[in-house]
Amino acid sequence: MLPALERIPDACDYIAHGEYFVLHAPRQTGKTTSLADLARQLTAAGDYLALHFSCEAASSFAHDVGATEQALLGQIRAAAQIAHLPPEMMPPSPWPDAPPGTALGIGLAAWVAQCPRPLVLFFDEIDSLRDDALLNTLRQLRAGYTTNRAGFVHSIALCGLRDVRDYKAASGGDPTRLGSPSPFNIKVDSIRLGDFTRDEVIALYTQHTAETGQEFSPRALDLAYYYTQGQPWLVNALASEIIRRMRIESTITEEHIDRAKERMIVARATHLDSLVDKLTDPVVQRVIEPLIAGRYIDADPAFNDAVAYVRDLGLVARTKPLRVANPIYNEVIVRVLGSGIEENITSGPSQFRLPDGRLDFPRLLTEFAAFWKLNGEILAGDQRYHEVAPQLVLMAFLHRIVNGGGYIDREYGVGRGRIDLLIRQPWTDSDGRRAEQREAFELKVWRDKHKDPLGEGLAQLDGYLDRVDLPTGVLVIFDRREKAAPITERTRFSDATSPSGRTITLLRA
Template identity: 60%
Template sequence: MLPPEPRLPEARELIEEGLYFVLHAPRQTGKTTTLSSLARELTSEGRYLAIHFSCENARVAGDDYAAAEEMVLDAILDACGTLEVPPDCLPPSPWPDAVPGVRVQVALRAWARRSPRPLVLFFDEIDGLTGAGLVSVLSQLRNGYTTNSAVFPHSVALCGMRDVRDYKMASGGDPTGARSTSPFNIKAASLLLSDFTFGEVADLYGQHTKETGQEFEDQAVQRAFEASQGQPWLVNALARHITRHMRVPLSEPITDAHMDEAVERLILERATHLDSLVDRLEEPRVHRVIEPILAGTSLPLDERYNDDLSFARDLGLVSRGRPVQIANPIYQEVIVRVLSQGVETTIDADPRAFLLPDGRLDIPRLLTEFVAFWKANGEILDKRETYHEFACQLVFMAFLQRVVNGGGFIDREYAVGRDRVDIAVRKPHLDEQGRRAVQLSAFELKVRTDKSGDQVDKGLAQLDGYLDSLGLDTGTLIVFDRRGSAAPIVDRTSIGRSTSPSGRVITLIHA
C-alpha cells in the first residue's frame, strides 16, 4: 500500500480555505482509499469533522429526487455510525423534517449549527446520482453554500469518474456534450488523481521485497510500468498474478519474463475492471474517439469531439498527453482482441503449423496463408465490422493473434494521425546452443483511400524508420486498398518484394 495522501496534496489546502471541489479519476485508481484516509486524518487531528460516504445506493433513485435525498442522508448517518465521531459532533437523528427538494440543505445546515467542529464532507461515487436526483442534491449544496456558508458544511468534495462539466449530462442535460450550465458551478477546483509514477511502482513492489525477500528485477519493474503506464489496478493485478497465481517461488527473483506472462494472463482473463471498459466501446462518444486512434487517421475537427475526448479520458481509456492514444498497452491489447474476436473465430488455422523446428514462427507461411484467407473472406469481414475505418487492419491482427496464440507476444503501435499501424511480434525460442532467444518480426499496415493516393512509397519509408528502431534488416508492408474503384479483393491481392529507401528487402502485400 502506497501512502494515499501524497497523491492528492492540493486537497488539504482547499479544505483549509473552506472551498468546494471535485475529485475525479477513472475507476479503481485509489479515489476512495485516498479520501477515506484523508477523512480519518482530518478528524483525528481534532480541528474538523470529516466524513467520507458513498452515494452508490442512490443509483436506483434516478429521477425520484425525494428518494435520492433520503438515500444520501441515510448514507451520511451510516458512515457516522461506523466511525468514532465525538457525540457532540454527531448529526441530528432523525434529520429535521423538510419537504422534498430541500431536505439535504436543511439537514446539513442543522448539523453544521450543532457541530462544534467545521464539517468536511466527501461525497464519493457521486456518479450514483442521476437525473433529477443529481440536480436536486447538487442544487441544494450550491444554494446552501451561496446563501449562508457560515452555517453549512465548511468544505465539500464530490468524487467520481467524471469532471464536473459532465454532470450536466448525468442530470439529463444535453447528451451531445454541448455547452450548458452546470448544476455545480461553485467548485473551486477539479482535481485529477493521477496514475502511479515509475518511482511509486518501484516503491510498491519494493514493499513486497522487504516483507518476503523476493526481488523484482529492474527489468520486471520497467516492464510492469510500460505495460500499465502506472494504472493502479493494473500495477497491483500484475503483481498479484505473479505472486498468487503463477506462484513464483520466493527464492527466485521476479523477471521481465514473469511479467510478460502476467501481462498475457491479465489480458486473457479480462477481469471485471477490463470488461467494464470494454463495454464502453460501442457507445457513440467512445467510438468517435477510439476509432481514429486505432486506424491512425486524423481527428474530427469539431467541438463535440473535444467533449467526447474528455469523456474518454475521464473513463481512463485514453491518455491525457499528445498524441492521443490508448491509455496503456494492456488496455490497447484488450480493446483490439475484443474487437477482433469475432473475426478470429472464423479463422481455421492450427498455430502449430506455423512453427519451425527450432520454435520460430514461419513468417513466409504466415503471410501466404493470410493472403489466401483475405482473398476468401476479406470482402465480407470488411463490411461487417463496427469499427469500419479499422476493419482491414483488424482482420490481419485477428489472423496474427490466431497464429501466435499465446506462444509469442504482439506489440502494436498506433495513435491519432500516425497514418499507419506498426506491429512487432516477439516469439521466444531456443537458439543452437539451447539458450533462450527471441525472434522479432515487424509488420506495417497502411490503407489506401480515394483521398490518400498510393501508399507504397510512403509506407516503405515509414517502415524503414520502424525497422531502425527495432534493429531489424527486413519487414513486411501490407497496403489495403479501400478505394471505391479498387478491383475485387481476389484480383487485387498479391504478395511480392520491394526495396525500402535504405536498401532493405521488404515483403510487400497489396490487399
C-alpha cells in the same frame, strides 16, 4: 498503497480554508481509497469530523428528488456507523422532517449544529446521480454554502468520473450543459487524480520487497511502468498476477512482466472488461477509430467534447498528441474489436510452430493470404469499426496464431497513417539457450482519392525496422478503393526494395 496526502496534496489546503472542491479521475485510479484514507486521517487528527460515503445507492432515483435525499442521508448515517463515531458526533437520529427538495440541506445543517467539530464530507460517485436528482443535490449544497456558511458543512469534496460542473449527468458523455450559473459554481478547484509516476510505481513495488524480500529487477520495474503508464489498477493487478496467480517466488524479471501482461489481457480482468464495454459507445468510437486508422482528425467542438469524455474514461492519455492511455489498453482495444473475427479462424497455434518453438513465418503469411481471399470481404464488412476493418482482420489472425506463447507489440496513433506490429516469439536454440524470434509488419490502406501508399509505406517501414533493429519486414497494403480489383485477384505477394535497400515482403490485399 501510496499515502492519500501524497496523491491529493491540495485537498488539505482546501479543507483548512473551508472550501468546496471536485476530485475526478477515471475508474480504478484510487479515488475511493484515497478519500477514505484521508477521511480517517483527518478524523483521527482531531481537528475535523471527516466522512466518506458513496452516492451510488441513490443512482436509481433520477427524477425522484425525495427518494434521492433519503438514500443519501441513509448512506451518510451508515458510513458514520461503520466509522464507529462517538455518540456526540453521530448524525441526528432521526433526521429532521423536511419537504422533498430540502431534506439534504436541512439534515446536514442540523448535524453541523450539534457536532463538536467542523464537518467535512466526501460525496463519492456523485456522478452516479442523474438529471433532477443530481441538480437538486448540487443546488442544496450550494444553498447551504451561500446562505448559511457558518452553520453548514465546513468543506465538501465531490468525487466522480467527470467534473460535475460541466455536465448534466455523467451518463455516456451527454454534452448537455448545466446552464449558467452552474449549480455548483461555488467550488474552488477541480482536482484530477493522476496516474502514478515512475517513481511512485517503484515506491509501491518496493513496499512489497520490504515486506517479503522478493525483488523486482530494474528492467521489470521499467517494463511495468511502460506497459501501465502508471494506471493505478494496472500497476497493482500486474504485480498481483505475478505473485498470487503465477506464484512466482524468485526475483521478478521482465519475462514475468511480459507473461503477466499477456495473461491479464487474455483473461480480460474486470477493470479491462468494463473499460472495453465503452468501445460500442458512438462517442468513444469517434475518437478511437481514427486513432487506430492513424489518420489526422478534424478539430471541431463536437470532437473536442468527445475527446474530453474519452479522456475522463481514461481510455486516452491526458497529454498531447492524442493517443491511447497505455500499451495494455492499446492491446486490449484491438483484441476486443477483433474478437468476433478470431472466432472464425479455424487454424490453431500448433500448426505454425516449428519443433524448436519458432513460428513458421512464411506459412503464417501464406495462410493469412488464403484466409483473406476467402473471408476478408465478409468479415471486414461486418465490423462496427469499418474504417479499420481489414487491419482488425489481420491482427485477429495474428492473435489466434501467436497467442500460443508469443507476444504482439503494436504502435498506432493519430497522424501515423499506419499500424506497426512486432511479433516476439520465445524459443530455445540448439544449445538450450533462450532466444527470441522477431518479425515486423506495417499495415497501410489505399483509399479512394489517394495515391498508392507503397512508396510512403516502404519509407515508414524502414524507420520502424531501424528502431526495432531488424533487417527486413512485411508491408501489407489493403486496397479499399471502390474500383479495386476483386479480392482474389488483388491479394498477392511480391518483393519490394525499401529506400535503404532492404528487401521487403509486400502483400497487397
